[in-house]
Amino acid sequence: MKIIADENMPYVEQVFADIGEVSLVNGRQLSAEQLEGADVLLVRSVTQVNAQLLAHNDSLKFVGSATIGTDHIDTQLLAQKGIPFSNAPGCNAIAVGEYAFIAMLELAAMTGSSLKQRTVGIVGAGNTGSQVARCLEAYGVKTLLCDPVLAASGDSREFHSLDQLIASCDVISLHVPLTKDGIEPTWYLLDEARLSALKPDAWLLNCCRGEVIDNRALIRVKQQRADLRLVLDVWEGEPNPMPELVPLVDIATPHIAGYSLEGKARGTTMLHSALSQVLNIEPENKLDGLLPVHVFSRIKLENQPDESALLQLCRLIYDLRDDDRKFRANYALAGGFDQLRKNHTHRREFSALALVKGSGFEVDWLTKLGFSGASL
Ligand SMILES: NC(=O)C1=CN([C@@H]2O[C@H](COP(=O)(O)OP(=O)(O)OC[C@H]3O[C@@H](n4cnc5c(N)ncnc54)[C@H](O)[C@@H]3O)[C@@H](O)[C@H]2O)C=CC1
Ligand SMILES: O=C(O)C(=O)[C@H](O)COP(=O)(O)O
Numbered sequence: 001m002k003i004i005a006d007e008n009m010p011y012v013e014q015v016f017a018d019i020g021e022v023s024l025v026n027g028r029q030l031s032a033e034q035l036e037g038a039d040v041l042l043v044r045s046v047t048q049v050n051a052q053l054l055a056h057n058d059s060l061k062f063v064g065s066a067t068i069g070t071d072h073i074d075t076q077l078l079a080q081k082g083i084p085f086s087n088a089p090g091c092n093a094i095a096v097g098e099y100a101f102i103a104m105l106e107l108a109a110m111t112g113s114s115l116k117q118r119t120v121g122i123v124g125a126g127n128t129g130s131q132v133a134r135c136l137e138a139y140g141v142k143t144l145l146c147d148p149v150l151a152a153s154g155d156s157r158e159f160h161s162l163d164q165l166i167a168s169c170d171v172i173s174l175h176v177p178l179t180k181d182g183i184e185p186t187w188y189l190l191d192e193a194r195l196s197a198l199k200p201d202a203w204l205l206n207c208c209r210g211e212v213i214d215n216r217a218l219i220r221v222k223q224q225r226a227d228l229r230l231v232l233d234v235w236e237g238e239p240n241p242m243p244e245l246v247p248l249v250d251i252a253t254p255h256i257a258g259y260s261l262e263g264k265a266r267g268t269t270m271l272h273s274a275l276s277q278v279l280n281i282e283p284e285n286k287l288d289g290l291l292p293v294h295v296f297s298r299i300k301l302e303n304q305p306d307e308s309a310l311l312q313l314c315r316l317i318y319d320l321r322d323d324d325r326k327f328r329a330n331y332a333l334a335g336g337f338d339q340l341r342k343n344h345t346h347r348r349e350f351s352a353l354a355l356v357k358g359s360g361f362e363v364d365w366l367t368k369l370g371f372s373g374a375s376l
Contacts, residue, residue: 004035005042007216008342009066010264012042015272015286021280028338032056042066042164042271045255046338047189050074054081062275066267068092068127068258069209086274090127092258094349096207097131098370099257100173101139102320103231105311106251107203116141119292121169123162123189124208125150127177138264138368144169148184159284162200166194171203178209192217196225203229207257210235215242222248223359233257239337246331254331254340261346262301265290292350297365298374304361315372318347 001020005012006027013022024162027047032055035041041063043049049063049072063078065087074311078085108115120136122129123149133143151159165172176186190204190213198204206213215236222228222234222245231251235241238255246252269286276283294314305313325343350370357363367373 001039002037003040003042004038006047008044009042009268010261010346011084011268011290015268019275040275045069045072048072051077061356062278064271064274066091069177071209084278086271087124088270090214090268092260092263093127093131094370095260095263096128096257097135098318098350099233099344100132100205100207101135101316102314102318103205103251104203105307105314106320107229107231108307110250116307118170119144120171120173121146121165123165123174124176128207132173132175135369138365140365162189166197169207170199170201173200174208174212175203176208176212177256177265178211186212188214188216192221195221201227203231205231207233210238215245219245219248241331241337243332246301246328251320251324252327254327254337256323256341256344258346259346260349261291262349265344283361294348296353298354298356300356300358301363302358317350317353
């Protein structure tokens, strides 16, 4: 089988070797000509899978996207052509949850305040939003959820409206798909009126899609409101963020919130399972043994960590400040945004680090946060 895969899909050649020959391509530049004769197409979020891309191909048996979002896929077209499609829901949800949690700890350190004293509003309570809530609740931070779609579907959690969250939360973290229609469209969900209504000293995080915030309105509001703190991992108009916006942002990264090695590997192996099912091949667990041991495999805690020690511990797994520095230095260069993503050194998830505790204090909350437990 001829498999065309995005070059930024860790382990893809290894994982798919039993099904066919994998050719790696630049996903953003993939052309209809390159796709001629391919049986399987494996993409990431930068490839628009549409009629133009499929124009010279009549052999595709499967399209997979190793992502949660599907806004780059014309799923209707694939259904019309009878081409099975699968994405990888939840594959990088833990990575996004940990990114948002670490970003909030960094903002607390930056502003000399405490995350624990804040109430965090999570907009979109699906896979990624729930992981943010899990981290915050493990640490003892109050969270409020907004998800009218899940509320209407009978989800038993307590939900609030977006405007209630904006009025009452000190932090707003966005975790919705990008949709232009339907009953709850998210395009420019945070418009000028909502941005202006954010509480004094509020923090706003966007780890879902750039266009969920009206970025021009954000520039105008932030220019008037120095009290607002911003964490942006996603940008309107990627791969070209608005240059006036970047200096106004406290933590800026190139759409890598989901880039943990575990998350990427899960995305690849989930697509392998989906394709195996389509081809009627016995699915294998390919994730076991794929990931290397983390450089710090275990750490001994002598005391209960306070917020500052917790941040130090998190930085052993992921020092967000490195990505922020690289972003500011490179995003405006030609191809800079994509290069940052391509060359990103995939971080690990909390579970890669085992904590050994000294006697006389509890670390249950740290294992709930995601770290592994270990005995001496
Ligand atoms: N920055 C990054 O690296 C990543 C970004 N993403 C983005 O995050 C999005 C969310 O991912 P998941 O949580 O895994 O998706 P999900 O589908 O599990 O959850 C999204 C939730 O948003 C809710 N929702 C839809 N419209 C809403 C609205 N108007 N207001 C409030 N809630 C609404 C849905 O009901 C759903 O529960 C993805 O669609 C993708 O675009 C996902 C992974 C990584
Ligand atoms: O899963 C999603 O949705 C995402 O946004 C991905 O983390 C983006 O990663 P790429 O597919 O663009 O590498």
